[in-house]
Amino acid sequence: MKHTARHGSLRRLTAGALAAAVLLLAPLALAAEGTVNTKSLVLRKEADKDSRALQTLDKGDRLNVLSETGSWYKVSYGRYTGYVMKKYVKVSGSVEKEEKQEDKKAADSSSAGENAPSACRPGDKGSDVRKLQRALKAAGMYSGKIDGVYGKGTTAAVKAYQKKHGLTQDGVAGRATLKALFGEAAPETEKLAWFGSEDVIPKGATVTIKDCRTGKTFTAVRWSGSNHMDTEPASRADTATLKEIYGGSWSWRRRPILVKYNGHVYAASMNGMPHGTSTIDNGFDGHFCIHFTGSKTHGTDRVDEDHQSAVAAAMKYEW
Ligand SMILES: [Zn+2]
Numbered sequence: 001m002k003h004t005a006r007h008g009s010l011r012r013l014t015a016g017a018l019a020a021a022v023l024l025l026a027p028l029a030l031a032a033e034g035t036v037n038t039k040s041l042v043l044r045k046e047a048d049k050d051s052r053a054l055q056t057l058d059k060g061d062r063l064n065v066l067s068e069t070g071s072w073y074k075v076s077y078g079r080y081t082g083y084v085m086k087k088y089v090k091v092s093g094s095v096e097k098e099e100k101q102e103d104k105k106a107a108d109s110s111s112a113g114e115n116a117p118s119a120c121r122p123g124d125k126g127s128d129v130r131k132l133q134r135a136l137k138a139a140g141m142y143s144g145k146i147d148g149v150y151g152k153g154t155t156a157a158v159k160a161y162q163k164k165h166g167l168t169q170d171g172v173a174g175r176a177t178l179k180a181l182f183g184e185a186a187p188e189t190e191k192l193a194w195f196g197s198e199d200v201i202p203k204g205a206t207v208t209i210k211d212c213r214t215g216k217t218f219t220a221v222r223w224s225g226s227n228h229m230d231t232e233p234a235s236r237a238d239t240a241t242l243k244e245i246y247g248g249s250w251s252w253r254r255r256p257i258l259v260k261y262n263g264h265v266y267a268a269s270m271n272g273m274p275h276g277t278s279t280i281d282n283g284f285d286g287h288f289c290i291h292f293t294g295s296k297t298h299g300t301d302r303v304d305e306d307h308q309s310a311v312a313a314a315m316k317y318e319w
Contacts, residue, residue, distance in 0.1 A: 032093030034065040047072035047083040050127040054082045116182035119318040121172045124150040135181045186319035192266040194295035211245045212256040212317040228295035230287045239284040246272040254306045256314035265319045269310030
């Protein structure tokens, strides 16, 4: 009895090892050689134009083409594995289509199966709008291009979708509309009454900040602060984004922002002037202040009306 059981598990092990070996061999057997046929070609992490760039390839560079999915090849190049647009690569040999499961994954990430985009409105551009357009198309409400431009066609499609679902027909893809389209939406914007909640976002915590008016986002770290939250951009890139938000020069001007932390989105106000202590090598000479409902300034120990009106303005925005 004991012997048989042992024999059986050995046989299973052998079969498993064999399957693993076949899996390891399979991609090698399918690889074809490709040559870049355009001046410069971006190798991306995912099969998506908005995905992160891993490397820029030059004309004549050679790649191992592993598989194809939609209008993309999955390739390996040096230490990178990623995706390039098919039309810019000349391939010798045949390329296998990605397995069903991967096709499904690729399809999901390019349609309504993906995470809901941020709220967006007429005039917006970018990947959130593209997500919205794909979902509207999947819902049969949009027949235009997936171009990431929230123009008249997209606005009309949103209104038609809203009408059909009994939503306010404002043409804006806000929380309710996104929830209907995607089955989920970004969390509702909340007030954070500062005193009594000073540690809801603890010192050292990393938050994502969205500037309400420009829609730009960056990452920041809470350094300290007791009357309000003193914060530093997390990196040089984040400092650059903050400077862009302020139109290229630092300023004490208050701006309505949303602060995303731990699944919550809080209405807040920031200034854009580096001052005082700096603890991160981020090119930002100091920290900047973030105020929430009822928070006070450092020196004067008063509630700052300009910050409070920016917090109130932020309450009208959704992530
Ligand atoms: Zn401060």
